[in-house]
Amino acid sequence: MQFTKEFRNPALAKAAINELHRITTRDWVIMEICGGQTHAIMQYGIDQLLPPQIELVHGPGCPVCVTPLELIDKALAIAAQSDIIFTSYGDMLRVPGSHDDLFSIRADGGDVRTVYSPLDAVKIAQENPDKEVVFFAIGFETTAPANVMSIIQAKNLGLTNYSILVSQALVPPAMHAILGSENNRVQGFLAAGHVCSIMGYWEYPPIAEQYQIPITVTGFEPVDILNGILTTVNQLEAGNIGVTNSYPRVVNEQGNQPAQKIIETVYQVCDRQWRGIGLIPQSGWCLRNEFDAFNAEKKFNLSHIQTQESPICIAGQILQGFKKPDQCPAFGKECTPRTPLGATMVSSEGACAAYYRFARNRK
């Protein structure tokens, strides 16, 4: 069994696209929540193959994009200190803070390292007992088990020189925030498949019910994405509102319960700021008090942080589906992946980066 190749089969994708053209009779606005799906949609040109009535808008599911500026400035302040090894997923290094990014801290002599897994950061802490090792624990539900396990392992190993700077966001509260906004245009959601692999989709039926909106758990390959769109449009056209799992090879309703248990031992739900969007109540996780010794925000004095956001960047409106990246006057001009004004132009999941990479030369 090849779990990737068959789901990129052009003949199957073509059949789904033809079916979408047959069944679509009205205008529909569908949001894919996950930035990974945004990139796949742009990369495969799926948005160009859809019937003109279907508009895809891009959601806030890009952890790099929604990590608040204040936390990025805190990361920069920590990373610039001596005797610190600052570790991070690669995506985070070019995200602009108020004045700098992690790359510029590294260029100035800071020890900033990218890691593939947080367990690699723990290994660095083990090998460097005379240094403080800090890991930038960003992510949605998908990444939480990895971030949390690094704390559990550091504790098991008796490490006192390891801590994490937490920016963990939760998807369902963001869906509420988008649907509850007076400017909302979204009529159907493609739910983020890998978030659901951990959390399941039992939280979604009340959202579908409250806002009368179909929600389809969707994967990442072209056939998966078309499956999600087709399922959603079928429901919209028929007026059947509900939650459907179109990614069953990875997702089940209850999610990964051992992973959920691991998360709960270390994290608790808290309010979170989302960059460009603002505070969303109960929309994140933070470390439980008993893990204060591993909490970088408590370990380091960071009270002097004053943030300053770019006055031009419209990332917040893009993350909520109000605007598209190419509607920004700075897109591809002052703002490029090399000189980003906002985080959405940086990440491998940011909508602006997807448009820049795959669609900037489209007519």
Place this chain on the structure above:
Amino acid sequence: MCLAIPGKIISINESGGIKMCKVDFSGVVQEACIETVPEAKVGDFIIVHAGFALNILSEEDANETLEIFRQLEMIDTEIRANEIRQE
């Protein structure tokens, strides 16, 4: 960030009290943590994100999804053939 890749477990071991495995991603072998899927065994396909298994992949469900699309493809071919005949 939430991207994840399917791979096949080729061996299982323990490292610092944590259940780990070696995963073959179509020829590239990497380590992954399987504390999140304690029932995983050698030969299983898992989907891996940031060095952690999100879940064990279900071959049966994958085939079911593909089967729906294969049927859709057959229907689509028939409909298009009809359209051409009518023209």
